[in-house]
Amino acid sequence: MDDETLKxxxxxxxxxxxxxxxxxxxxxxxxxxxxAKEAEILPNHISKVLRELxxxxxxxxxxxxxxxxxxxxxxSIGEEIVDKLD
Numbered sequence: 001m002d003d004e005t006l007k008x009x010x011x012x013x014x015x016x017x018x019x020x021x022x023x024x025x026x027x028x029x030x031x032x033x034x035x036a037k038e039a040e041i042l043p044n045h046i047s048k049v050l051r052e053l054x055x056x057x058x059x060x061x062x063x064x065x066x067x068x069x070x071x072x073x074x075x076s077i078g079e080e081i082v083d084k085l086d
Contacts, residue, residue: 003081008056016048022074022082025059029073051071053078074084 001009012018020039024030030038036046050072053059058078062071074082 001084005077005080008077009084011056012053012056012058012081013064015049015052017045018053019085021046021049021053021084022058025072026079026082028063029071030070031055035072073084076083 012022017039020041022036022040024035032050033043034042034047035050036043039046041049050059050061054061057064059072060075060079062073064070
């Protein structure tokens with residue numbers, strides 16, 4: 001892992017919400033409601049977690065224009081990092 005990827009790994013790893021969200025998204029595409037339920041995170045927290053993961057380039061929304069039913073997945077960097085999370 002290069003230095004930038006290591007920094008992103010550390011950022012994801014220090015937050016149980018971020019790491020749980022990434023594990024739920026591993027190899028899959030899901031809506032925020034599905035992510036919240038599977039990661040056992042309150043729905044009102046999941047949008048902040050997804051925004052943080054998007055800002056750091058570890059996750060992406062594949063239908064940004066949709067008002068409902070947005071779909072999220074990990075980026076290639078996110079996929080690389082999720083395998084190393086605790």
